[in-house]
Amino acid sequence: MKGVLPIKGASAASGREKKAPKELENVLNQYFGYSGFRGKQLEAIEAVLSGRDCFCLMPTGGGKSMCYQIPALVRTGIVLVISPLIALMENQVASLKNKGIPAEFLSSTQTSHTKQTIHEDLDSGKPSLKLLYVTPELVATPGFMAKLKKLYHRGLLSLVAIDEAHCISTWGHDFRPSYRKLSSLRKQFADIPLLALTATAVPKVQKDVISSLCLQNPLILRASFNRPNIFYEAYHAGLNSKVRSSVLDDWLSSRTQVVVATVAFGMGIDRQDVHIVCHFNLPKSMESFYQESGRAGRDQQPSRSVLYYGLDDRRRMEFILRNTKTKKSQSSSSSNELSEKALADFSQIVEYCESSSCRRKKIIESFGEKVQPTLCQRSCDACKHPNLVSSHLEELRRVPNCRFNKVSPVFQSSLVNPAHLDTEFWNREDEASISAEDISDSDDGNEVVSNIAISKIPSNAALDAKFKALERAENAYYQGKGQTNQQGGGLVDKKSISQALRDACWKRLLDALGQAKLRLGNLPCDEAASATHLETECFKKYEKVGKTFYNSQIAATVRWLSSATSNQMHDRFHTLIDQATDHSVSSSPDIVPESSPAPTEVVCARPGETIVHELEKTKHSDESAKTIAASAGNVELPTIPSFRECLSQKGKDCKKSSSDSNAGSQPFGFRRKSTGLVEKQETSKKMKS
Numbered sequence: 001m002k003g004v005l006p007i008k009g010a011s012a013a014s015g016r017e018k019k020a021p022k023e024l025e026n027v028l029n030q031y032f033g034y035s036g037f038r039g040k041q042l043e044a045i046e047a048v049l050s051g052r053d054c055f056c057l058m059p060t061g062g063g064k065s066m067c068y069q070i071p072a073l074v075r076t077g078i079v080l081v082i083s084p085l086i087a088l089m090e091n092q093v094a095s096l097k098n099k100g101i102p103a104e105f106l107s108s109t110q111t112s113h114t115k116q117t118i119h120e121d122l123d124s125g126k127p128s129l130k131l132l133y134v135t136p137e138l139v140a141t142p143g144f145m146a147k148l149k150k151l152y153h154r155g156l157l158s159l160v161a162i163d164e165a166h167c168i169s170t171w172g173h174d175f176r177p178s179y180r181k182l183s184s185l186r187k188q189f190a191d192i193p194l195l196a197l198t199a200t201a202v203p204k205v206q207k208d209v210i211s212s213l214c215l216q217n218p219l220i221l222r223a224s225f226n227r228p229n230i231f232y233e234a235y236h237a238g239l240n241s242k243v244r245s246s247v248l249d250d251w252l253s254s255r256t257q258v259v260v261a262t263v264a265f266g267m268g269i270d271r272q273d274v275h276i277v278c279h280f281n282l283p284k285s286m287e288s289f290y291q292e293s294g295r296a297g298r299d300q301q302p303s304r305s306v307l308y309y310g311l312d313d314r315r316r317m318e319f320i321l322r323n324t325k326t327k328k329s330q331s332s333s334s335s336n337e338l339s340e341k342a343l344a345d346f347s348q349i350v351e352y353c354e355s356s357s358c359r360r361k362k363i364i365e366s367f368g369e370k371v372q373p374t375l376c377q378r379s380c381d382a383c384k385h386p387n388l389v390s391s392h393l394e395e396l397r398r399v400p401n402c403r404f405n406k407v408s409p410v411f412q413s414s415l416v417n418p419a420h421l422d423t424e425f426w427n428r429e430d431e432a433s434i435s436a437e438d439i440s441d442s443d444d445g446n447e448v449v450s451n452i453a454i455s456k457i458p459s460n461a462a463l464d465a466k467f468k469a470l471e472r473a474e475n476a477y478y479q480g481k482g483q484t485n486q487q488g489g490g491l492v493d494k495k496s497i498s499q500a501l502r503d504a505c506w507k508r509l510l511d512a513l514g515q516a517k518l519r520l521g522n523l524p525c526d527e528a529a530s531a532t533h534l535e536t537e538c539f540k541k542y543e544k545v546g547k548t549f550y551n552s553q554i555a556a557t558v559r560w561l562s563s564a565t566s567n568q569m570h571d572r573f574h575t576l577i578d579q580a581t582d583h584s585v586s587s588s589p590d591i592v593p594e595s596s597p598a599p600t601e602v603v604c605a606r607p608g609e610t611i612v613h614e615l616e617k618t619k620h621s622d623e624s625a626k627t628i629a630a631s632a633g634n635v636e637l638p639t640i641p642s643f644r645e646c647l648s649q650k651g652k653d654c655k656k657s658s659s660d661s662n663a664g665s666q667p668f669g670f671r672r673k674s675t676g677l678v679e680k681q682e683t684s685k686k687m688k689s
């Protein structure tokens with residue numbers, strides 16, 4: 001069984017008999033299970049055991065803690081460890097206790113009972129503690145200092161270790177004023193060794209640490225910062241030309257699909273099919289952002305530019321901008337000017353990231369261009385998911401370091417082409433939420449609220465303004481159903497499709513058609529008439545079964561419109577026009593022979609996914625539908641399957657995939673990734689035959 005090594009000698013200072021390396025290694029092995037010391041550990045341990053001050057510079061994870069933990073085990077008395085973070089202390093103390101080593105920490109987070117127990121142990125004739133962790137603030141209090149002095153005079157203070165010692169230096173990145181107060185330790189405990197430990201000390205900081213702590217003739221140990229087990233790579237312009245050109249070749253010839261690189265990589269490279277540009281660090285200005293993200297979508301295909309943003313990133317970049325300018329510039333006045341300019345440029349990016357208003361508008365306006373309010377068409381996240389953006393921004397403000405949190409907000413922008421930058425503020429769960437919206441039994445009220453009300457609320461609106469907007473949206477919702485909330489009195493039919501929902505869906509379709517037109521250059525149909533046509537179809541076919549199915553079909557149709565590629569869309573239109581001409585449909589779209597066979601067209605929407613469209617050959621009895629179809633041009637847009645078709649399609653699918661237990665759990669006709677008019681290649685083959 002493990003036990004604290006027998007205490008030899010009456011006092012810490014008098015117990016400084018030399019330990020053989022083998023003995024120390026045995027202790028290491030006995031308590032920690034390691035076979036030998038690493039790097040400069042042994043030298044540091046031997047130095048402090050001999051009573052000498054020591055400055056120990058070792059990389060992160062290098063094993064600095066062992067340099068004071070082993071002395072605590074072999075020396076009489078207590079090792080005092082000064083640490084800047086309570087979490088660090090808790091962690092280490094728990095780990096030591098696990099190994100049977102008596103360790104404690106004192107902090108404001110502990111109960112007074114625990115603190116009292118620790119103090120009693122310290123005051124006892126023979127404390128059981130071997131390591132006591134404290135904050136620099138506590139050391140600076142007269143009460144605790146008096147306690148330490150008592151321990152010292154009783155010969156029970158064997159070592160003072162100052163962890164993360166760079167915090168004492170104003171030159172260091174983590175300066176902590178209370179660390180400055182540790183400078184009195186050397187004087188107070190003249191013959192007790194001080195051990196300063198850090199992983200981050202550039203020469204200037206190193207000197208500052210040594211002088212601030214008044215270390216006496218310290219042994220200065222610097223371990224190599226090489227971490228041989230870590231494989232590093234990322235591309236930069238400084239690579240030798242052979243490596244550089246091979247990365248470039250692989251990239252240009254599509255052998256490599258993903259390159260992680262500095263911004264230098266993108267310059268002058270023209271690969272057409274780059275569809276995602278992801279900024280892991282923040283760009284310095286709107287110009288940089290536009291230029292770098294503009295590498296996406298050169299083939300005019302829908303593309304995305306993802307921008308990760310956290311307040312830490314912002315601070316880091318502001319720090320860099322301030323300091324870079326200071327170094328570059330000779331005179332301090334021009335340095336300040338440059339710094340101010342850089343910070344002003346950068347503030348545009350910050351504003352872009354932290355605002356909930358239209359991103360496309362922000363980008364374009366930053367270049368002095370006037371933007372029509374209708375330009376965006378929900379092609380940026382602020383316009384598309386205003387409530388999500390607002391809540392993510394609120395979270396960003398509430399939890400400043402949430403960048404890597406599971407629900408951390410990140411910014412994403414998508415661009416169709418550089419002239420039409422499509423920006424989104426995006427959450428990693430967003431994809432799921434879009435799908436959920438498409439397939440779930442979404443509520444009209446929510447739809448109306450998100451479409452009508454929340455988009456008009458600034459993210460920081462007062463709570464009562466939000467309530468008022470919600471109230472207005474609620475009234476609009478009920479009015480759409482031909483009743484007011486108050487008048488309605490009873491329950492509203494949960495399944496019914498309100499006028500407000502129909503209007504919102506029409507708008508969605510119109511937006512999708514507008515997007516498709518932008519993407520394809522020239523869509524050969526009138527968008528408004530086509531949106532009406534599609535919405536009317538959905539409504540007619542799903543009115544009876546209710547809004548869930550209606551919603552889903554609208555969403556699926558929107559998805560089809562927004563995901564079909566240029567060729568697919570054009571092919572389809574040409575095929576349709578040709579077919580319509582062959583069948584004498586185009587010349588007279590409202591006279592459709594009832595007996596005509598219904599040809600089936602297969603359109604690949606995404607790799608591995610096929611959609612079946614039955615050309616609409618059924619004569620519309622509804623006159624308005626005829627007019628709409630005629631005004632939509634002689635082009636058939638995706639046909640909406642009837643509810644019965646959906647059910648029978650589902651039935652076929654269930655048989656086909658009876659082995660797939662998940663298939664049966666999906667709602668009828670609504671697959672998460674289906675693009676509307678259901679379904680798989682096998683099915684289309686069956687229908688063809």
Ligand SMILES: Nc1ncnc2c1ncn2[C@@H]1O[C@H](COP(=O)(O)OP(=O)(O)OP(=O)(O)O)[C@@H](O)[C@H]1O
Binds near residue numbers: 034035059060198
């Ligand atoms: N001689 C050793 N052999 C094997 N593992 C060791 C040895 N010494 C320390 N370690 C282990 O290395 C890990 C890192 O040690 P430690 O936390 O002390 O690093 P550190 O230098 O303080 O790093 P940081 O700068 O992040 O605080 C720990 O799991 C520790 O148990």
Ligand SMILES: [Mg+2]
Binds near residue numbers: 064065
């Ligand atoms: Mg450490």
